[in-house]
Amino acid sequence: MRTAVVLISLIAVPAIWAQAVISARSGMVNYVEGGVQLAGQPVKLDGAIFPEVKVGQIFSTQAGHAEILLTPGVFLRLDRNTSFRMISNKLTDTQVEILSGSALVEADEILKDNRIAVKMADSETLLLKTGLYHFNADAGQVRTFDGKAQVSDASNSTELKGGRTLLVGSSLTPDKFNKGKAKGELYAWSQQRNYRLALANISAAHGTNSNGFSNSLWAWDPWMGMYTFLPRSGHLYSPFGFSWYSPASVWIVFQPAPNYGYQGNNSASNSSWQGVSSSSRAGSIAPSSNASTGAVGVSSGTSSGAVAASATAARGR
Numbered sequence: 001m002r003t004a005v006v007l008i009s010l011i012a013v014p015a016i017w018a019q020a021v022i023s024a025r026s027g028m029v030n031y032v033e034g035g036v037q038l039a040g041q042p043v044k045l046d047g048a049i050f051p052e053v054k055v056g057q058i059f060s061t062q063a064g065h066a067e068i069l070l071t072p073g074v075f076l077r078l079d080r081n082t083s084f085r086m087i088s089n090k091l092t093d094t095q096v097e098i099l100s101g102s103a104l105v106e107a108d109e110i111l112k113d114n115r116i117a118v119k120m121a122d123s124e125t126l127l128l129k130t131g132l133y134h135f136n137a138d139a140g141q142v143r144t145f146d147g148k149a150q151v152s153d154a155s156n157s158t159e160l161k162g163g164r165t166l167l168v169g170s171s172l173t174p175d176k177f178n179k180g181k182a183k184g185e186l187y188a189w190s191q192q193r194n195y196r197l198a199l200a201n202i203s204a205a206h207g208t209n210s211n212g213f214s215n216s217l218w219a220w221d222p223w224m225g226m227y228t229f230l231p232r233s234g235h236l237y238s239p240f241g242f243s244w245y246s247p248a249s250v251w252i253v254f255q256p257a258p259n260y261g262y263q264g265n266n267s268a269s270n271s272s273w274q275g276v277s278s279s280s281r282a283g284s285i286a287p288s289s290n291a292s293t294g295a296v297g298v299s300s301g302t303s304s305g306a307v308a309a310s311a312t313a314a315r316g317r
Contacts, residue, residue, distance in 0.1 A: 073130075074105065082101025093115050108244060139167075142160060
């Protein structure tokens with residue numbers, strides 16, 4: 001873990017500093033924490049090489065966590081003592097099999113040509129909508145925090161909506177579950193990852209030329225030392241309440257909050273607007289979960305032309 005305070009000049013930053021990568025297949029290892037293995041070999045990310053989980057290979061965690069990139073906008077996150085096998089890594093047909101432990105799939109964008117399915121035991125869960133899905137192979141349980149999925153086995157098929165859970169290997173009967181009580185360590189870790197990825201998204205989107213940008217993709221952010229999601233247009237919301245900005249919409253983050261007049265002490269009275277919160281100090285990029293908008297906010301108020309991004313930039317060891 002390493003704390004980095006990065007000063008990003010809005011004038012001096014080149015428009016191409018964020019390296020855009022259009023994914024050709026699913027399975028890139030974006031982040032690891034603790035001991036993990038790919039095909040029986042230890043994995044250590046050095047910031048230059050990001051291995052891929054190829055078809056037929058098994059990726060496993062021991063006393064740590066891991067984040068795998070599937071189709072652009074879809075993350076597979078693994079709990080401790082968890083393993084999965086890559087069945088198919090095509091963007092048009094991504095299939096992973098959870099063999100043991102617990103995994104969380106965050107789907108922020110599913111394009112028409114994308115098919116993402118998660119196998120577990122004799123079942124297959126096809127993601128129909130964006131959302132957050134939890135898979136517990138040891139308990140044979142599928143939970144949908146948000147979204148909608150189709151769970152099938154050899155003889156049954158059922159729709160699993162947000163706030164519903166079921167056990168595979170049975171009649172696939174959905175039942176309600178308490179979302180708050182179901183948020184364990186993996187959920188908290190995934191939320192923290194989403195926060196850092198949202199930081200990286202802002203700087204990557206700001207450094208990418210929107211001209212000719214027509215596909216959602218994974219983009220490399222050197223300041224955070226990770227790949228992040230870059231939607232092709234507009235901005236999207238994650239299940240954790242943060243925003244994903246495209247190169248054409250990231251200007252919203254840097255838009256100053258409107259000035260509604262002066263108070264008695266001659267300080268400007270500002271209010272939050274478009275996910276941008278005001279501050280009398282130097283501006284800093286800091287995503288915050290907004291209950292009403294889910295927007296990623298930036299503290300505004302600096303006239304120096306620089307934005308200070310303060311975050312814990314963690315690379316896999």
